[in-house]
Amino acid sequence: MTAEVINGKELSQSLRNEMTEEVSQLKEQGITPHLTVILIGDDPASKSYIRGKEKASYETGISSELIELPSSTTEQELLSQIYDLNDDNNVHGILVQLPLPSHIHEQHIIEAIDPKKDVDGFHPVNIGRMMIGKDTFLPCTPHGIITMLKSRQISIEGKNAVIIGRSNIVGKPVGQLLLNENATVTYCHSKTKNLVDHTKNADILVAAVGRPNAIDDEFVKEGAAVIDVGINRLDDGSLTGDVDFDSVKEKASYITPVPRGVGPMTITMLLKNTIKAARGFHQ
Numbered sequence: 017m018t019a020e021v022i023n024g025k026e027l028s029q030s031l032r033n034e035m036t037e038e039v040s041q042l043k044e045q046g047i048t049p050h051l052t053v054i055l056i057g058d059d060p061a062s063k064s065y066i067r068g069k070e071k072a073s074y075e076t077g078i079s080s081e082l083i084e085l086p087s088s089t090t091e092q093e094l095l096s097q098i099y100d101l102n103d104d105n106n107v108h109g110i111l112v113q114l115p116l117p118s119h120i121h122e123q124h125i126i127e128a129i130d131p132k133k134d135v136d137g138f139h140p141v142n143i144g145r146m147m148i149g150k151d152t153f154l155p156c157t158p159h160g161i162i163t164m165l166k167s168r169q170i171s172i173e174g175k176n177a178v179i180i181g182r183s184n185i186v187g188k189p190v191g192q193l194l195l196n197e198n199a200t201v202t203y204c205h206s207k208t209k210n211l212v213d214h215t216k217n218a219d220i221l222v223a224a225v226g227r228p229n230a231i232d233d234e235f236v237k238e239g240a241a242v243i244d245v246g247i248n249r250l251d252d253g254s255l256t257g258d259v260d261f262d263s264v265k266e267k268a269s270y271i272t273p274v275p276r277g278v279g280p281m282t283i284t285m286l287l288k289n290t291i292k293a294a295r296g297f298h299q
């Protein structure tokens with residue numbers, strides 16, 4: 017079998033076209049969705065991601081603003097910046113680029129953002145709402161993954177979904193969203209014994225391992241849908257995923273590439289959340 021490639025860049029383009037229409041309707045009502053991004057320090061990978069997000073916002077008609085702070089910024093200074101943005105009625109979405117310097121507690125920052133403006137969907141209130149299946153800001157990468165599966169009518173109900181990785185921003189929430197769609201979910205991680213015994217059962221396999229090409233066809237069930245969440249920058253500057261694409265492509269029924277897979281979908285879901293915030297759904 018040769019897998020069908022789900023191109024996240026193309027899917028993003030068509031979703032962004034629809035969102036551009038939605039944004040122009042909001043503007044007619046006098047609302048311009050506005051996203052504020054805070055970047056601490058000058059990590060090149062973060063800057064590249066932020067450029068992608070700014071370009072996508074611009075193309076969709078969303079206004080975005082970047083606040084760049086030095087890596088010496090204290091937690092208190094960052095918190096006051098967030099409180100100001102929480103109080104600013106023109107700001108609909110706030111995103112603090114992660115990871116943060118080690119002297120700032122990530123969780124303090126995430127919890128300081130008004131849940132109504134938490135377009136990353138990382139605030140415990142929004143994570144709780146997601147867990148009980150209430151309408152809320154869904155975390156962008158997991159939401160992008162579900163959207164990719166649905167774009168090909170890949171059925172989730174009753175399927176075995178296996179997640180490799182248990183981070184708060186990808187592994188845990190993508191498992192929760194798959195559970196909300198009635199999948200049978202297994203979480204694997206660094207302490208999992210006999211990883212392959214689990215992954216071989218997966219109808220839907222989500223790889224968020226953090227190691228280039230770690231998952232080859234030996235881990236994959238014939239006909240599975242394989243989602244690659246890895247973003248690994250190699251020494252030659254190229255970008256590669258956690259899945260050995262050429263090997264897995266011959267066995268899976270669907271596969272997402274890197275680049276042009278989950279990454280662009282993450283940005284698209286961020287735009288979607290910003291529009292949702294501007295609509296003020298979160299009364």
Ligand SMILES: Nc1nc(=O)c2c([nH]1)NC[C@@H]1CN(c3ccc(C(=O)N[C@@H](CCC(=O)O)C(=O)O)cc3)C=[N+]21
Pocket residue numbers: 064065068111112113114115136156247255274275276277278279280281282283
């Ligand atoms: N608060 C916060 N929210 C995030 O959502 C967040 C974050 N912090 N910190 C960093 C990670 C990483 N991330 C990416 C999003 C898009 C691409 C993306 O579009 N990648 C392109 C390639 C871009 C390139 O070539 O550099 C692709 O895969 O095709 C990559 C990485 C969001 N993150």
